[in-house]
Amino acid sequence: MWRRLASAVAALLVLFVGSLAFNAASGQSHWPGPLDFVRVHPWVVLLLLIPLALVGLGQPPRPGRRQDPLPPTAYRLPPRNPNFTGRDATLREVRQRLTSADDVAMLVVHGMGGVGKTQLAVEYAYRYLPKYRFVAFLDAEAPDLVAPQFVSLAGELGLAEVNSEQAIPRVYGNLVDRRPWLIVFDNAEKPGTLTHALPSGGLAGNGHVIVTTRVSGWSGSAGVVDLEVFTRQESMKLLVRRVPGMTEALADRIAEQLGDLPLALEQAAGYMGYNRTTPERYRELLASHLEDMIGQGEPSDRPAVVVATLWRLSVDRLQTEQPQAVRLLELCALLAPEPVPLDLFTGSPETLDETPADALAWDTTVGALAGLGLARRGEASLVVHRLVQAAVRAAMPAEAHTDARVRLCRALLAAVPDDLHSDPDARPRWQQLLPHVIAVTRDDPPAECAAETAVLLRLASEFLVQIGDFSMALALCERALALDESIGNRDPEVGFDLITLAQIHRDLGAPETSRRLAERALTVHEACLPADSPAIATDLATLARTLCILGEQEAARPLAERALRIDEAAYGPDDPYVSFDLIALANVHVDLGDHASAAPLISRALRIREAKYAPDHLYIGYVLLFQARVLHALNDSTAADLARRGAQILHTRLGRNHPKTEDAFALVGSLQGGAR
Structure with missing residues (x-):
């Protein structure tokens, strides 16, 4: 419209300028004919031209002339x-x-x-x-x-x-x-x-x-x-907006269980809306029936698409092109939704049906899962989303599920360190594998791997004791004992389970229960193992420490001394196991009021551990705190510095709010106050 108006105005200007040019060329003093009328009556002419211009502007455009843009x-x-x-x-x-x-x-x-x-x-x-x-x-x-x-x-x-x-x-x-x-x-x-x-x-x-x-x-x-999954805030926002009665706390927990996958969140909202299921009830169903729930509910915009079938075509394609990749995916489906170290599969020949013989074949097997979006690949690990895992588990035949469970139990048992005390790399390896051990051992095991499952449960509980998680350690070790007792012909393993339980109950403040378990473990091991077996030394040292707590120091001393002799003969004088015996014997002397006899035992234990463990290892922190208490009783001015160093190690390893860390800093405060 504005272009047409501009054209009309331009035409009038051209007419006006042209008439001026004509008069200038003719040299006349006045304008002839109609042009003279324009000079005399200009406003009349303009009023006559306005209707003509409006008529011209209202005419449709000529064919072929560019029109205004059409809507998209x-x-x-x-x-x-x-x-x-x-x-x-x-x-x-x-x-x-x-x-x-x-x-x-x-x-x-x-x-x-x-x-x-x-x-x-x-x-x-x-x-x-x-x-x-x-x-x-x-x-x-x-x-x-x-x-x-x-x-x-x-x-x-x-x-x-x-x-x-x-x-x-x-x-x-x-x-x-x-x-x-x-x-x-x-x-x-x-x-x-x-x-x-x-x-x-x-x-x-x-x-x-x-x-x-x-x-x-x-x-x-x-x-x-x-494009990654939702942030937790995005997940919570969707659920709170879509589901009546949804609180942020419940939305957070449901989003965690669904791995913040947008389709699963839409599906969850659809399920709760259709069935009028409360958010709390839906969370409970997810916790107990995840494999079933991923097939329930419909997103409002895509009713035919559900999480349960989302990856089926990709898996079917892999089954045809790279069946080994499907086997790998099924194994990962039974593990935790955490990074899975790839050496778990290459380190055990029984994990896969046929472990790829060369690096290229193995790389393409792993790469196939990442390439089709079924897993995220790290430098030396693989992560499968928890809902991909659930969908794969739901589609696995019972025989395949059992076979994968057995293979994983054996692979994990070969991969986890079983010597938590003397292996300096045990802690980081266990931190990496613990979620997968818990995932694989969560349910009752197949008979083919019941023994392996029991050992995994006990070893996991020993690691949890090491990091101070006694409640979870107790639950796992009780399951290990029940399994070993049900299998039969497992007396040494039953003894190991019993002594681990004794240590847990001692640390949980139940010394009478700890004593009963330790005495039973010692009886079992003395009946089936040689008298100089290091396992018997562990039983003796544990029982000695428990008797000290119960005030029976005189009965504890010969047990601790015998444990020390057995381990020194079995491992040598500078082995980490010997350091535990030294600490046990030092505890007896302290409880007897003989701090002077305890001090050299603790110093020797500290030297052994400092030579074997990292400077910030928990075992060093515990010895430092024990040494600080003993030296303080002997009026040694170095006690406060030792306590401060030990407390810092516990703070780093266990966190500031852990009860043992709080006790350590309380000790530091009391020693510093005494120094003043």
Whole structure:
């Protein structure tokens, strides 16, 4: 409209300037004819010209003349999700990268199934719809069906009688006059399967292409945005908004159980909304029936898509192309949703049916899981999302589940350190493997691996005692004892379980229970092991410490001395096991009031441990605190410094709020106060 008005005004100016030029050329003093009338009556002429200009402005444009831009046209764009949550930063990143100065016209949104790639692309299309003249949404999961969709798209653009071979170039040629345009290829496979459908040459700069995929390997073809699961805040926001009665605390716990996977959260909201299930009840169902719950409920925008079947096609494809990768995935499905060290599988020949013989074969086996979005690969580890694990477990036949459980028990038993006292690398290895040991031993074991499960449970409880988690250690060791007693012919193992339980009860403040268990362990081991067995030394030292707590120091002293002699003969004078016997004997002397006899025993134990353990090992911290108490009783001024060093070790290893750390700092305070 404004262009037409400008044209009319320009025409009047041309007429006026032309008349002036005519008069100047003729040299006349007045304007002839009608022009003289213009000079005499200019306002009358202007009033006569205004209606004519308005009539001219109201005329339709001539054929072929460029018209105002039409509103954007959308082809097969799914409905907008009214519950779309978060992702604002990612949407801005997608927009910025598509419109950046270096003219990147194609962007790949990559992520695991259910993470919300399609929803992000749909939301982007709607949010920036006014910026485009044409938007198309194509299903790229089946490469052979992409060209037929372009035939349909050609018809939408008014291109008649276009076959499959002509459709793609004809569509892009037509879109030159509709730029800027946007085409989304949803759920694409490997880059090579979509090359024929992407714009090339000069056509590539006329619009934007977004590809969503769960398959890796696109970085050489386009820029890639890796879409991760929701942040916990995004998960909680969605659940609180969608589910009546949902509190932030419950939303946090449900999101944790669902691994913050957007599809699973939508599915959960759909389930609770349809069944009128309370959030607390839904959380309980997730905890007890996760494999079943991932098949229940429907997202409001995609009723046919549920977590239980989300990865089935990928697994079926792997079964055909790389069956060893499926075996690896099934093993990971029974482990914790934590990083799984890959050497767990390569270190045990029984873990996989056929451990790949060379590095390349093994690398491609692991890479297949990462490539299809079924796992996230680290430098030396693999992480499988907890819901991928649940879906795989739900689809595993009972025989496959049992076989995988047996293989994992044996592999873990070969991988965990069984000498927690003398192995300096035991602690970090156990921290890495403990979640997986707990996951594999959670349920009653198959008969084929009951013995291995019992040993794993006891070793795990011994490690938990070492780090101060006595309540979990107690539960695991009680299960180990029950298993060993049910198997039969396991007397040495039963004795190990009993003495570990005795140590736990002693540390939990139940010395009478500890004494009964330690005496039973000693009786069992003396009946089935040689008299000089180090296992008997452990029983003796444990019983001696417990008797001290009960005030029976005189009965404890010969037990502690015998334990020391057995271990010195078995291991040598400088072995870490000897340090435990030295501490046990020193405790007896302290309880008898003989601090002078205890001091050299503690000093020797400290030297042994400092030579074997890291400077901040808990065992060194405990000895330092014990030494500080004894030296303080002997009026030694170095006691406060020793206590301070020991307390700092416990603070580093156990945390400031751990009861043992609090006791250590209380000791430091009392020694410093005494020094003043």
